[in-house]
Amino acid sequence: MWGAPFSAGAKKMLLLGSGELGKEVIIEAQRYGVECIAVDRYEHAPAMQVAHRSYCIDMQDPEALKSLIRKEQPDLIVPEIEAIATHALEELEQEGFKVVPTARAARLTMDREGIRRLAAEQLGLPTAAYRFADNLEQLQHAVAELGTPCVVKPLMSSSGKGQSVCRTPEEAPACWNAALKGARGRTARVIVEAFVPFESEITLLTVRSASGTTFCPPIGHIQKDGDYVESWQPHQMTDGQLEQAQDIARRITDELGGYGIFGVELFLTSTGVVFSEVSPRPHDTGMVTMATQDLSEFALHVRAILGLPVHEVQLLVPGASATLKANTAAEDYAVAGIEEALKLPRTQVRIFGKPETKVGRRMAVALSTADEVETARKIANEAANKLKVEVNVNHVK
Numbered sequence: 001m002w003g004a005p006f007s008a009g010a011k012k013m014l015l016l017g018s019g020e021l022g023k024e025v026i027i028e029a030q031r032y033g034v035e036c037i038a039v040d041r042y043e044h045a046p047a048m049q050v051a052h053r054s055y056c057i058d059m060q061d062p063e064a065l066k067s068l069i070r071k072e073q074p075d076l077i078v079p080e081i082e083a084i085a086t087h088a089l090e091e092l093e094q095e096g097f098k099v100v101p102t103a104r105a106a107r108l109t110m111d112r113e114g115i116r117r118l119a120a121e122q123l124g125l126p127t128a129a130y131r132f133a134d135n136l137e138q139l140q141h142a143v144a145e146l147g148t149p150c151v152v153k154p155l156m157s158s159s160g161k162g163q164s165v166c167r168t169p170e171e172a173p174a175c176w177n178a179a180l181k182g183a184r185g186r187t188a189r190v191i192v193e194a195f196v197p198f199e200s201e202i203t204l205l206t207v208r209s210a211s212g213t214t215f216c217p218p219i220g221h222i223q224k225d226g227d228y229v230e231s232w233q234p235h236q237m238t239d240g241q242l243e244q245a246q247d248i249a250r251r252i253t254d255e256l257g258g259y260g261i262f263g264v265e266l267f268l269t270s271t272g273v274v275f276s277e278v279s280p281r282p283h284d285t286g287m288v289t290m291a292t293q294d295l296s297e298f299a300l301h302v303r304a305i306l307g308l309p310v311h312e313v314q315l316l317v318p319g320a321s322a323t324l325k326a327n328t329a330a331e332d333y334a335v336a337g338i339e340e341a342l343k344l345p346r347t348q349v350r351i352f353g354k355p356e357t358k359v360g361r362r363m364a365v366a367l368s369t370a371d372e373v374e375t376a377r378k379i380a381n382e383a384a385n386k387l388k389v390e391v392n393v394n395h396v397k
């Protein structure tokens with residue numbers, strides 16, 4: 001039970017990170033009459049454009065974070081990205097604020113070391129062999145121990161930023177420099193992972209709610225340079241693989257606790273299912289659920305975090321998503337080709353409305369459904385190819 005937005009009895013949700021995923025979370029929360037506050041490090045972020053109000057702060061600055069939250073007094077603090085001063089969230093939780101799903105989950109998953117040690121060393125989940133390194137010498141030692149190819153990632157980064165595959169020991173210095181450049185956080189430490197020769201990879205969206213734990217049908221995806229370019233649902237798996245995947249997802253999400261959706265990333269290999277990482281929030285590859293499920297991953301997240309019941313998720317139709325990325329940096333841009341994309345059958349597009357482009361920045365996504373996943377993938381890719389980011393179009397206002 002809650003009052004209208006702006007009233008004393010309003011239910012207030014404060015989102016930390018305001019990208020394309022947060023935009024959909026806020027749209028779903030608005031449907032429940034929740035008062036929505038969007039926060040990010042830059043102005044006019046996508047979720048800010050659909051929120052009741054917004055703030056631009058450095059979310060890695062604990063003092064800035066605490067003073068905003070104490071001022072706003074939200075009922076729910078919803079992390080939408082990893083790069084947040086999570087120790088400040090733990091302090092706020094101690095004061096009685098509710099962090100989604102929990103402040104500890106946000107802290108452990110923002111840092112690849114935290115979640116990897118928990119998954120592999122505490123829970124005994126199968127993962128790639130790994131080492132950590134604080135400098136080039138340690139990285140070279142780790143590469144020698146793990147063998148090549150291996151994958152080097154900054155401890156704090158997402159969407160593949162700063163990640164590289166080290167194919168020979170000679171490539172180690174280039175990998176070290178790439179990690180330093182791409183790290184979002186304030187640490188120079190990296191994780192080095194043995195390369196997993198997977199047959200396919202999936203996201204198993206897992207919802208923890210007042211009704212218990214429920215799983216969405218598996219989402220298959222393809223990543224380029226560590227970032228997702230295409231996803232589809234359902235992904236064909238054997239009963240045995242699905243059982244292993246759900247078992248891993250249940251163990252890691254039970255350990256993290258709290259209510260909300262989790263994107264559990266898994267590799268399917270010839271010898272079994274391997275845990276990769278988990279997001280305690282909606283997942284980019286899960287955008288496909290806006291077209292395929294009765295309740296999208298965003299609707300499920302909002303329902304779960306509000307403490308509402310969540311029933312078994314219904315897959316209504318097979319579908320796929322394909323992304324549009326910018327290839328140059330520009331402040332003036334437009335997305336062309338929307339009409340052509342929408343001429344394709346059973347296709348929708350979502351344009352995120354980011355204020356500027358950057359090299360490799362995700363700007364929009366095409367969503368298609370069909371009677372077969374393969375057809376949906378083909379059409380979603382065709383639709384995304386019709387979309388173009390045109391820069392410096394010199395719009396006259």
Ligand SMILES: Nc1ncnc2c1ncn2[C@@H]1O[C@H](COP(=O)(O)OP(=O)(O)OP(=O)(O)O)[C@@H](O)[C@H]1O
Pocket residue numbers: 128151153157158159160161163193194195196197201223225226227228265276277284
């Ligand atoms: N050890 C590995 N072996 C093989 N491929 C890997 C390995 N680690 C990562 N990858 C590939 O790189 C992709 C991105 O890796 P990861 O999920 O760790 O990065 P990320 O920056 O956290 O991405 P996101 O934030 O989009 O989830 C994986 O989905 C997979 O395709």
Ligand SMILES: NCC(=O)N[C@@H]1O[C@H](COP(=O)([O-])[O-])[C@@H](O)[C@H]1O
Pocket residue numbers: 017018019020021022080081158159283284354361362
């Ligand atoms: N893999 C994580 C992911 O997809 N996160 C999504 O991307 C946004 C950042 O985009 P930007 O880098 O273009 O600002 C985040 O805010 C979130 O919505």
Ligand SMILES: [Mg+2]
Pocket residue numbers: 265277
């Ligand atoms: Mg990932």
